[in-house]
Amino acid sequence: MSERPEYRTALVTGASRGVGAEIVRSLVAEGLDVWALARPSDALDALAAETGCHAVAADLNDDAATDAALAGLDIDVLVNNAGVISAVKPFVDLTGSEADAMLNLNLRAPLRVTGALLPGMISRRQGHIFAITSIFGPYSGPNMAVYCATKAAIRSFCACLRMDIAGTGIRVTEIAPGRTETGIYLDAFGGDSQALDEKLFSNYRTLQPQDVAEALMAALRLPARADANIIELSPTDQAAGGMVFAERGV
């Protein structure tokens, strides 16, 4: 008898592009019935046409729309992936709405989605909850105070959740990637994709979205008795950590 859990269904948030779209492709290829959630877009519809996943067009910042989208779904594998970097600037310059955008999508939304789907997992006594966080969380980064705070908070949430549900058979895996070539920094670059590419990608061998998807699939395929709690996935050429030491008088 297989020791791998027999998951049938999955929901991926932030699925229309970047890391989320690659996770959808991998889960569909694994034979799961996948619900792909993002705001309405041609990209989401195209992903559904390409993969056969169910497009769920909903704004995670809209509680009523999110609740309606999740109602009645029995989901075995939840991937809390949607995230935003609304700005990259010192905290003192960050506007309230830029901070709220990150707090709401990166922290509040995954708590609400998990809260909605967890009771079903508990009653079926199986499930796997993934959180895509970031190395900006366990490690600090200048000009990223609120983003880092949201990702660190999700690490803490996952750790506590594991305690609350120990014995139910549900697994909780946090995947904390380093720099990955997607458009997540586009807002912070004022929509200038060429400037973004020159600054963050073209001169660096970064992660690709499918690398994050592969790490997720490796955790998913573990025997039911084993849970990969935290996977920190960095580009080989990137090292996290460090220190800022301002000179006198600066």
Ligand SMILES: NC(=O)c1ccc[n+]([C@@H]2O[C@H](COP(=O)([O-])OP(=O)(O)OC[C@H]3O[C@@H](n4cnc5c(N)ncnc54)[C@H](OP(=O)(O)O)[C@@H]3O)[C@@H](O)[C@H]2O)c1
């Ligand atoms: N790229 C990196 O370097 C990197 C590194 C570490 C961690 N991460 C994390 O990886 C995750 C995926 O990021 P990514 O790089 O793939 O970003 P991305 O390419 O910008 O994709 C973000 C996804 O979130 C969706 N989304 C945005 N606002 C939404 C809302 N209000 N409601 C529902 N969906 C919404 C977007 O779709 P719509 O806009 O169409 O709704 C899109 O599908 C994030 O949690 C991010 O923090 C990324």
